[in-house]
Amino acid sequence: MLDLELLDIAVIGVYFFCIFWIAIRVARKNKNGDDSTGYFLGGKDMGWFVIGASLFASNIGSEHLIGLAGTAASSGVAVAQFELLAGIILLLLGWVFVPFYIRSGVFTMPEFLEKRYSKNTRAYLSVISIVAYILTKISVTIAAGGIIFQAMGMDFWTGAVIIVLITGIYTTVGGLKAVIYTDMIQMFVLIAGSLVVTVVGLFHLGGWSAFTAGLDASYFSLWKPISNPDFPWTGIIFGAPILGVWYWCTDQFIVQRVLAAKNIQQARKGSIFGGYLKMLPLLIFVIPGVIALALSQKGELLLNTPDDALPMLIKVLMPAGLKGLVLAGLLAALMSSLSSVFNSCSTIFTLDIYKKIKPESTEKHLVLVGRIATVGLVFFGLLWVQFIDNISDQLFKYLQSVQAYISPPIAAVFLLGIFFKRLNSKGAMASMVTGFVLGIARLIGEVNKTDLQGAFFYFCDINFLHFAIFLFVICVAVLILVSLLTQRPNYAQIEGVTFHKMSMIDTRQDLILSGILVCILTSIWIYFS
Structure with missing residues (x-):
């Protein structure tokens, strides 16, 4: 229990009102909201700032709010590597993938696969994406929302229903444009609330120097040995980028934001801006976890489990009003992530599945189906949350890792x-x-690895980042070998989605900004080495 005061509740109430008001206003002003371009891609007139803000806000979920701080409290800042690498992968999205996505005119990633390969690849990615969204992103985010409300003194299910209804309503009514603009506002609330925790925590410890001097230097190192079970440097350098390409460059959940851009230049600038924003989680999510560890060693804070790091910091350090701001930031992160997955999943269902079955559907009918699909996702998400309590923590962790095991083949076929x-x-x-068969085999084996021996045990026990490297190499080999042994594709048909007929549009400003981002990342790597 976080012992909220009236001022905290008022701050949270104002936040909810503002988000809902902005979403409804955006929905009303969206003149193209009744056609598929207006509803699913926001009218394709988004600028770089809102795109970058939405990329950042949509990405931040429960694993960031609780998981990053919790992992940092137990093992230090190394967990921030995934966030920092995302900045570089976003440059890859902007400079390499965006030109092909925008010029091909696609609405979804499965649609792009059909243009590049076939209908079967489109169907595969559509089904995999929807199932993964429902079983992981939607249900986990709803559950996290319920937990936050529970910490505020409200019943879990009441909190879960509140966050789902508010998010579901403005997503259903306003489509992607409402999602992106509310994401932009939520980005400011999220960064402000999280930054307050870091600043207050450092001030309480006596500043950065006193903070770093009070803990072992290993907690401030981003680089871990190959033997490290969680963050081996080989896995970070060679494995994490594979998962990053899948998530940041090929997942509808993320890429739909750049598809809504006015043009290639705005989409690329938005990707670069998103890369800069991804430098922040080290400061606003990871460092607070280490601060919680330092306070616990001083006896000023009790950590029963590492995941208590952020909630306990809020409870112990935040005064009235600021506590409400921080909680509003946490809710902002969850709602932006939830609204994004609702919209992306309904887009895939409507355009990649329903439209294939009913190709004669009108634009207005497709928008209606998209809204109904969003309502359905709300229902299935709430339904699935009920089963989470009946699944062991370990099994649920394995279920979450499914995406890590199915992403290398998807990254391979796109890249x-x-x-x-x-x-x-x-x-x-x-x-x-x-890739799917090997990934599922790894998942099943990981659940039962205590009964395995020899090579089978190693296959299921190897670090998941090292496994991603292995799986990616196998999938690339299969992709190339089978393609060379079978008939070549129709080059004229795929010329708009392959590199030989396309050139990147360069601008001096974007090149300079990209170079500065790489320098910032390199400096962070050196400082925390």
């Missing part, structure tokens, strides 16, 4: 498909099916 026109649909399907 290589853009650069090598000789790759065909048979190679793509063989690669994705091979």
